[in-house]
Amino acid sequence: MRVLVLGGTGSIGSAVVRELIERGHELFSLARSEASAAKLRQLAATPLAGDIGSPEAWTARLPRIDAVIHAACDFNTDMGAVDRRLLDAILPALARQENRPRFIYTGGCWLFGATGDGGATEETPFRPLPAFAWMVPQIRRVLTSSDIAGIVIHPAMVYEAEGGVFRRFAGEARDGEGVRIVESEAVRWPLVHSEDLAALYALALERAPAGSSYIGASIEGFSVGRIARAFARRFGKPDQAPQILSADAIAAELGEWARGYALDQRLSGAKARLELGWAPSHLDKESEIAAVSG
Structure with missing residues (x-):
């Protein structure tokens, strides 16, 4: 597939780009600087000049694509407004594509609030952290749009070798x-290594039905x-x-x-394991920490 990754140089996005290229997909990603473009070329992805904060320019010249993975967020106070503007621009652009594209949106574990011992699954009602409440209507918008095949991934707390x-x-x-x-x-934090999470995005891209959501937690808490x-x-x-x-x-x-x-949380990744065959391999967290670079 021809896949556009938003946030392709970030912690989640760069792992997704590497995973999808290894699986034989053709990758495109936004680059707002020459340094970002160079990093993407090193990963064998094609950079597209653009910024999620100004989506109108680059969405008007999208190449033919089969899917978008949205893994970009800047954690600024206006992140909700930026995300709404992005969907306002990209959804009509995707509707103009020849085939109905798949669109994977990134939610998050903090949308479920403090779960305590009870834990949370994809069926648990959202109780979002106020700073991320804007994301709930965006998720509904993605999952109900007729112009895309919408899918949502809720990552746990993501770590990697660099931290x-x-x-x-x-x-x-x-x-x-x-x-x-x-x-x-x-x-307690639910945890997932970036490589395991990237594998989940790839499986969702290739296998998940439209309208589905998955929690990416390899360790529940x-x-x-x-x-x-x-x-x-x-x-x-x-x-x-x-x-x-x-x-x-x-x-x-x-x-x-x-x-x-x-937030004290326990989140289950059982649905992704059962429906998509997700098999995380980074499961010994304390050994993984021992290998984290300083």
């Missing part, structure tokens, strides 16, 4: 007085305290205890979206 969601943890464990975590060591202490051991500080921040403190530092770090 991903753990990047700050690695830096603080190496250089600081302890990894900073929010509210409690007992808070893992204590953030255990993560912090594993990083302390990784950098030779086995007795270093985590620093506890309040949700208000992390929101003041990073933005309201960062309150998600305080």
Whole structure:
């Protein structure tokens, strides 16, 4: 398939680009700088000049494509408005394509709120973090549009060899007085390695029926305290205890979206395993942390 990836140089998107190229698909991706274009060419993808914040220009000149994977988000205060403008421009452009394209939209684990021990599945009603409430109508729009075959992936907390969601943890464990975590060591995060998540996007692209949603969680819930202490051991500080921040403190530092770090969650990836044959391979999180680059 000819696939356009939005966010193709990001943590999720670059892994998706690599996975799809390995599977023989032809990849295109937006590039808003020459550095981004060069990175995409190194991955064997074709860069298209453009920015998700100004979609009208590049959606008017889309090549023939069979699918779009939307994995772009900048976490700014206007991210909801940017995303609405993007869909306003790209959905009519896709309607003009020769065949009905597939469109994979990226949701997120923080749309399910704090789940506690009960956990969440794709059937669980959304209770979104306020900073991401704008995403719920966007998901409905994608899944109900007749112009596309809409599919939604809800990634868990994504990490990779270079860090991903753990990047700050690695830096603080190496250089600081302890990894900073929010509210409690007992808070659990659902986790997924970027390579496993990319495999899920590929399977959804190739097999998922229109109108379906999947949670990308390879580990349902893992204590953030255990993560912090594993990083302390990784950098030779086995007795270093985590620093506890309040949700208000992390929101003041990073933005309201960062309150998600305080959500105690368990999310199930069973549907993706059963329906798509998803088989994550990165399952020993503490061993993976030991290999994270500093």
